[in-house]
Amino acid sequence: MPTKDEVFEKIQTALVDALGVDDEDVTPDATLVGDLGAESIDFLDIVFRLEKSFEIKIPRGELFPEDVLTNADYIQDGRVTDVGVEELRKRMPFANLDDFAKNPVVQDFGSLLTVADMCRFVEGKVEVTD
Amino acid sequence: MRFEGKTAIVTGGSNGIGRACVARLVAEGARVAMVDFCDLEVSQAAADEMKDAPGEIVPFQADVRDADRATELVNQLFDQWERIDVLINSAGIVRDGLMAAMTQQQWLDVIGVNLGGTYNYCHAVTQPMMMNRSGSIVNLSSTGAEFPSRGQVNYAASKGGVNGLTRSLAKELASRNVRVNAVAPGMIETGMSAAVRGMVGEKELKKIIPLRRIGQPEDVAQAATFLASDDASYVTGQILRVDGGLSLGGY
Numbered sequence: 306m307p308t309k310d311e312v313f314e315k316i317q318t319a320l321v322d323a324l325g326v327d328d329e330d331v332t333p334d335a336t337l338v339g340d341l342g343a344e345s346i347d348f349l350d351i352v353f354r355l356e357k358s359f360e361i362k363i364p365r366g367e368l369f370p371e372d373v374l375t376n377a378d379y380i381q382d383g384r385v386t387d388v389g390v391e392e393l394r395k396r397m398p399f400a401n402l403d404d405f406a407k408n409p410v411v412q413d414f415g416s417l418l419t420v421a422d423m424c425r426f427v428e429g430k431v432e433v434t435d
Numbered sequence: 436m437r438f439e440g441k442t443a444i445v446t447g448g449s450n451g452i453g454r455a456c457v458a459r460l461v462a463e464g465a466r467v468a469m470v471d472f473c474d475l476e477v478s479q480a481a482a483d484e485m486k487d488a489p490g491e492i493v494p495f496q497a498d499v500r501d502a503d504r505a506t507e508l509v510n511q512l513f514d515q516w517e518r519i520d521v522l523i524n525s526a527g528i529v530r531d532g533l534m535a536a537m538t539q540q541q542w543l544d545v546i547g548v549n550l551g552g553t554y555n556y557c558h559a560v561t562q563p564m565m566m567n568r569s570g571s572i573v574n575l576s577s578t579g580a581e582f583p584s585r586g587q588v589n590y591a592a593s594k595g596g597v598n599g600l601t602r603s604l605a606k607e608l609a610s611r612n613v614r615v616n617a618v619a620p621g622m623i624e625t626g627m628s629a630a631v632r633g634m635v636g637e638k639e640l641k642k643i644i645p646l647r648r649i650g651q652p653e654d655v656a657q658a659a660t661f662l663a664s665d666d667a668s669y670v671t672g673q674i675l676r677v678d679g680g681l682s683l684g685g686y
Contacts, residue, residue, distance in 0.1 A: 350611070
């Protein structure tokens, strides 16, 4: 059973390998897209590495539910609707969407996921000790 | 020995162009999974003929239309080999017929094997190749995609689809150092082209091929393994015609 520190270290390794960033760039507050330069294919790469590292299965679209952002029911004029934001909260309980919800511009969505969110995501999948 | 220490999967590997690709890969040191729809004994016999080559061949029976089988097979090989360096999608069929007489089954069979099979194996190797930041996929297209014959709407559509898949996937995977290309053979002496060669006559065909000969599976295999090898390290998203100049047209 990994500790929270071990979860962070494994995620750091996955991000360094997938994104070609340095260890010190991967801080809990760093955003995947804005600070670490992740593109859509990188999210798949990261998911592959997390699956291997933690020996877990992560359904595609669970970490980064892109399908919500391409669904006309949830998007209007480049913004996520209230129903869309609710759907994102449901699908991403590990992420803090409060700031995004105040001005939910679709293009900004990619910038909100942080390394700490990813740690919470993994902690929801594996048993973790303190 | 461009493929020493490398691993490869070749679909349709027991016959025709696929078999020539396997022969070239194994002659240059690769470990090759020879995947084919035919009975395992047939593949094993083909593999036995190449047993003196420096590489190694492992035959598998599979229907390339079966996506689960593709994933299972690729994962098994990845667990065992820890890398998949090369995929050559050579499994292909023809079910010719004029549109007015073509059955839906003829359409589905050709699209399913030629395009669906290519998708299934590309899909299965994407993850291991992305993880390794290295890989080369070569799909078998055909000059028939751009210069179609009558009675081949299914075949031409499937190979046109392969071209689109090749170019799109090349863009997707380029940042992962995974290259995706295709070879487009013209008139090649294989079982698949026997009917056309018989119908038109080889003498007539040679008149319209600038290099004045029917191509051999080895001609295509040389081009395919060039694209698969590090010799083509800066080539991706290309459709390389291997047709003796047939598609040049003119006089």
